[in-house]
Amino acid sequence: MILSMAIIWGLVVMLALITYQRRRGLFTEALQFARKQAVIVLPRMPMALIAAGFLAELMPEEQISGWIGADSGMLGILIAAGLGALVPSGPIISFPVAIALMHLGAGVPQLVTFITAWSLFGVQRTLMWEAPLMGWSFVSRRMAVSLPGPFVAALFAAAIGTVIQVSAR
Amino acid sequence: MAQRPGFGRQLFDTSFFVFLILAVGGGAAVYWLRGQGVFVAALEKDLGLFLRIAPQIIGGMLVGGFISVLIPNDVVARWLGRESGFKGILIASVAGMITPGGPIISFPVIMALAVAGADIGALLAYLTAWSTLGLNRIIVWEIPFMGFDFAVVRFLASIPLPFIAGYLVRRLPPVKFRDLPASSDDTP
DSSP: HHHHHHHHHHHHHHHHHHHHHHOOOHHHHHHHHHHHHHHHHHHHHHHHHHHHHHHHHSSSSHHHHHHHHOHHHHHHHHHHHHHHHHHEEEEHHHHHHHHHHHHHHOOOHHEEEEEEEHHHHHHHHHIIIIIHOHHHHHHHHHHHHTTTTTHHHHHHHHHHHHHHHOOOO | OOOOOOOOOOOSHHHHHHHHHHHHHHHHHHHHHHHHHHHHHHHHHHHHHHHHHHHHHHHHHHHHHHHHHHHHHHHHHHTTTTTHHHHHHHHHHHHHHHHHHHHHHHHHHHHHHHTTTTTTTHHHHHHHHHHHOOOOHHIIIHHHHHHHHHHHHHHHHHHHHHHHHHHHHTTTOOOOOSSOOOOOOOOO
């Protein structure tokens, strides 16, 4: 927690100095870029967290941890991949859901699969950006070659887990 | 003064109300089914989480802002150009990894690369690296939410993905891009 805070704000200070040195106008531009994002995200985030937290309370905990828990193996990875692909929105939804799954006892490889599947197959990004800009010919090929992704990542995450002990927060 | 936030999105659009309804509906269901104690405990936990995460998200957005003004997109496009083979995929993966901002930056870059005649393997490597290894999202979202250790493991486990996607797509029939403006012959 303190470490990630230090990393992020250390980066902010470093980049701010570089930007300020290069040209003062750039500094204002960068702040505007950040402000535009923050105005959108900050009001939604507490609600997304609260919604995901409440929904987690309503879920049958034992069942979920049985489905995608640390001992759920390949089936759990398949279920996690399906859940990730179904998350219909951006990081503002997927990460609160990932946290909720973690609290329900999801294993690290299963969580890695969940996030990877969402990253590769997120519906919103495909419909809003990829299909209009690149066309369906591109989309279908990308989907096809992305299919192994969540499973490869799970495999490597499990392998890394056997070498070093990782616990999600 | 009602200034519209950028990116064509408004502060209170449909998604805002979807979140609101989910939060209120979820809260009501918890209160009703599980009782007041569970409701208050969950609310306190999530608000505490928000207070811990928010400063990091703000920092992450500032990082994105500074990087977006420091690295011009045309430089990225030039590096990727018409390379192919392992080198093209490698360069594309690293470029995707460091591209700041959301889809509003990455997809225009991919479009520009396609017009410039970039190899499809490099395009897929770029897109896959941006979506699974993107440092911007890791800094803004993943580390604050999931912790540093988890982010590192997921990052390491995802390193092969752009290469797999890039090499696999080269074996498929070529993509027909529609509506691509005819690219002027600007190769040196």
